[in-house]
Every structure is written in C-alpha cells, then in structure tokens.
Amino acid sequence: MNKRNYSKELEAIIAGLDKSAPKPKLLLHVCCAPCSSYCLEYLAPHFDITVFFYNPNMDSAEEYAKRAAELRRFVKEADLSVDIVIREYDSKPFYDMARGLENVPEGGVRCFKCYELRLKEAAKFARDYGFDYFTTTLSISPLKNSQKINEIGEMIGRFYHVDHLPSDFKKKDGYKRSIELSHEYNLYRQNYCGCVYSKSNELA
Ligand code: SF4
Numbered sequence: 001m002n003k004r005n006y007s008k009e010l011e012a013i014i015a016g017l018d019k020s021a022p023k024p025k026l027l028l029h030v031c032c033a034p035c036s037s038y039c040l041e042y043l044a045p046h047f048d049i050t051v052f053f054y055n056p057n058m059d060s061a062e063e064y065a066k067r068a069a070e071l072r073r074f075v076k077e078a079d080l081s082v083d084i085v086i087r088e089y090d091s092k093p094f095y096d097m098a099r100g101l102e103n104v105p106e107g108g109v110r111c112f113k114c115y116e117l118r119l120k121e122a123a124k125f126a127r128d129y130g131f132d133y134f135t136t137t138l139s140i141s142p143l144k145n146s147q148k149i150n151e152i153g154e155m156i157g158r159f160y161h162v163d164h165l166p167s168d169f170k171k172k173d174g175y176k177r178s179i180e181l182s183h184e185y186n187l188y189r190q191n192y193c194g195c196v197y198s199k200s201n202e203l204a
Helices: 006-015 033-043 061-077 092-098 109-128 146-160 174-184
Strands: 025-030 048-053 083-086 133-136
Touching: 006 146, 025 033, 025 109, 033 048, 033 061, 033 174, 048 061, 048 109, 061 083, 092 109, 109 133, 109 146, 133 146
Parallel strands: 025 048, 025 133, 048 083
Antiparallel strands: none
C-alpha cells in the first residue's frame, strides 16, 4: 500500500482554513522543548494552540520536570502566544503498558503503544475542552514512525470524536530547523527518547 504524505495533508488543511475566521483551536501534545520548537513555529500562525505535556514514559520525575521546565522557558523566550498544560508525572500507565514488552527494540510495538498512550490522553483532553484538533510533535523525530503515529492518531480521533491533525514535521527540513532553534535558545537536548529502555540508545 502507498504511504500517505501526512506533511502534504497538513499543508492542504492549512491552505483550506478560512483566514477571516478565528483560528481553530489545536491541542498539541509535546514530548520536549526541542521537538516543539519547529512545530510551534510552523503551526502558530494558523492555529490557536495549547501545548499539552503528558509523557508517562519518562524514566524519572527529575527528567520529566527538566523537560517541562525547558518547554516553559522556550515558550516564554520565543514569546509564543500559547497556553501550556503540564500534567503531573505518573509513570504507572507507561509501565502497565510496557509489561512484557521491555525487551522490544526501540521503534517496535512498545513504541507504538507509547504513542497511543500519550495521544489518547491528548484526545480526551481535546474532546473535554472543545478543541477543533489534536496532534503531537512526535513525528518530527527521524527515529519515530510517522505513518504509525498518524494511523494511531486517526484511530483515536475517531474514537473520541475529535479531529486528528495529520503531521510529518520532520519533512520540509523541520527536523533541521528544530536543531537550529535548539541551538538558538540553548535548549536541553536529551540523548535518549525518554523511557528507561531507551537509555542505552544514542539519540532520541
Ligand atoms: S523508546 Fe521512546 S517511544 Fe519507545 S517506548 Fe520508550 S519512550 Fe516510548
């Protein structure tokens, strides 16, 4: 089956927005400040954004707090007009999900379930607070499976009756731009994805 081009699908949605109407409300799930940087730069002109930091996959409360604080700092210093929701750290849902999948290599089924865990929470929040769309910054990472992220997002969006905004943020030099912005704002760039199982790998 042909792969869908989620980057172009996002472009088409943006091109179709009514510029004379209020911007649609978007809940953007964020994994860390570096990944959010380009996504926010790209999306902010078109959407009324709330960023949603919910990452029970983090291996410690310290790492969670560090990434959340860096996200707050970036939003402030970049003077972005977005709201921020930081959920409390609770790793139990992640470890419940990962039971039996501890030895699955990064990029496998544990990661797909990890995307699902975070996207479900984002979709529920988006539904409960009347957002037009929800999506995630996860597709900016060259190490993450954008096809799966979008398939899972669409499935969850159908379940919770809130539109999933397609994305492949690494395209259009998005990943490269996120590195530039990370340098510009001196953002903390962690060298692992987030969970304890990813700690032996080189790059998130
Ligand atoms: S490697 Fe990353 S995406 Fe995969 S389970 Fe761990 S934190 Fe989640």
